[in-house]
Amino acid sequence: xxxxxxxxxxxxxYGPDGKPRPFPAHNLAFVVTGTFIxxxxxxxxxxxxxxxxxxxxxxxxxxxxxxxxxxxxxSAMVFWCFxxxxxxxxxxxxxxxxxxVAITASCAFVSPTSSVIIGALAGILVCVGVLFxxxxxxxxxxxxxxxxxxxxxxxxxxCVGILPTGLMVEAGTAWEPRRTWxxxxxxxxx
Numbered sequence: 001x002x003x004x005x006x007x008x009x010x011x012x013x014y015g016p017d018g019k020p021r022p023f024p025a026h027n028l029a030f031v032v033t034g035t036f037i038x039x040x041x042x043x044x045x046x047x048x049x050x051x052x053x054x055x056x057x058x059x060x061x062x063x064x065x066x067x068x069x070x071x072x073x074x075s076a077m078v079f080w081c082f083x084x085x086x087x088x089x090x091x092x093x094x095x096x097x098x099x100x101v102a103i104t105a106s107c108a109f110v111s112p113t114s115s116v117i118i119g120a121l122a123g124i125l126v127c128v129g130v131l132f133x134x135x136x137x138x139x140x141x142x143x144x145x146x147x148x149x150x151x152x153x154x155x156x157x158x159c160v161g162i163l164p165t166g167l168m169v170e171a172g173t174a175w176e177p178r179r180t181w182x183x184x185x186x187x188x189x190x
Contacts, residue, residue, distance in 0.1 A: 001139070001146045009140035020134045023142070025090050035093040039069055042100045046107045057108050064107045065100065068119030072099020075123030083127070094130070094144045095123035101148055102156035109164040118159050122152045 014020055025031050047061045076095020081087040099119030103110075110118065129147030133139040139146065 001150060004139045004141055004146065007140075009138065010142070013140045014138070018138075028089055031090055031093055035096055038097060039100065042069070042104075046104060060112075061107045063112055064110060064115035065103055067112055067115045068099040068103035068107075068122070069096045070099070071116045071119030072096050072102070072123035072126070075120040076127050077123075079124050079127045091127055091130070091144075094126050094148055097148045098122040098126035098152040102152045102159065105156045106160040106164060109160065111165045114159075114163040114165070118156065118163065122155055125151055125155055 010023070012021060013023070042065060043062060046065045047058045049061075073092045073096035076098065077087045077089075077092040080091045099122050102118050102122035102125075103115055106118070107115070126144060126147045129151040130141070130144050133141050133146055141147065
């Protein structure tokens with residue numbers, strides 16, 4: 001974000017009236033391929049960050065990671081379609097990356113349903129963030145990295161405290177559930 005502020009917008013990004021002009025992606029096949037390469041790498045990163053492959057939570061982490069990615073892509077595409085009348089594959093790819101970024105902090109501690117919620121909200125947040133940066137802040141972010149990593153990373157960190165199913169803390173050699181702030185709020189609302 002700091003570099004985008006220092007460098008300013010690309011030539012031709014904003015018209016004389018100050019309205020942003022879209023720059024279409026150079027090669028959609030490269031965009032989609034790169035996104036799936038990142039998804040593949042994330043499947044090594046999130047489950048691989050557990051202490052051992054013998055920990056059975058590794059499967060939950062892998063499932064939650066994939067669910068958030070798919071929900072992020074779907075919600076971004078649906079949001080963009082409703083907002084502008086046609087889907088945009090590049091925003092669907094950004095939605096997938098947004099879901100991956102948002103689920104990374106809490107992937108071991110949320111249910112599959114919560115991971116879908118996190119991914120779907122991140123997909124919408126990245127779209128809103130791109131529009132906010134472009135139209136309100138007048139930041140030229142060519143690939144949406146500020147929205148994906150900044151806004152959705154912040155959102156994912158917040159979700160650790162709001163949506164966990166029972167954060168696990170190590171006590172000796174066993175994993176024991178601990179009541180979290182999110183669990184206490186849910187119990188008080190029930």
